Amino acid sequence: MERVPILKIGSTLLVSIQVDLQDQSVQQLQEDVAERIAATGAKGVIIDITAVEIVDSFIGRMLSMIGSMSRLFDAQTVLVGMRPAVAITLVELGLTLDGVQTALNTEKGLRLLSGRS
């Protein structure tokens, strides 16, 4: 199983998903993000999915849960870089990503977070 690295920049955690995600990797990511927020006191999490080719209902639910869980640690999650084909498919699938905010790219995501750190 490949593990998704988490980088810390100031009070923000940056997660850039570069692998074709299997379910276990996403589940592991959820735990890793929780531990890193608790350890660092990060106020924001940016999840970059520019390289992610599909988001199905399981991956979508996990991303949503990372958002809800971060909020319990007083951190805000922004999902950035979603591909147009992924967005269209998510809507048709009927998936709403509750718990996360979205921004077009990492720069805009950081700007969204900077209002509160």
Added chain:
Amino acid sequence: MDELPIRAGDDVVRVRQQVRAVAGGAGMSLIDQTKVVTAASELARNTLVHGGGGAARIEQVTNARGKPGIRVSFADSGPGIPDVDLALTDGWTTGGGMGLGLSGARRLVDEFSLTTEAGAGTTVVMTKWAR
């Protein structure tokens, strides 16, 4: 035709990659490729989690008017689905998910059939045509 086993989480990833390769070879648009790969991901996971593992058969097909497409069948010999209509309803779940897997996959493709028998397993066949 390719037959891929579905026995572990990384097999689901391999099914996705192979479906994308065949869908691309059939000349499907990026959006249609993404839809059929997403549907395949849902169904492969069902085969693994609910069917206890099985196999996926992936083939490029051509319809009567010469239009290319992709057909994927997922077969397991798991417990079967007791109530298919219920299982295809949005929001119905046994796995603790959101219940969008089966119903969502059906929406993402052009043809979808499900045969199941209690104690004997489930087979789902889906087809999507290039536009």
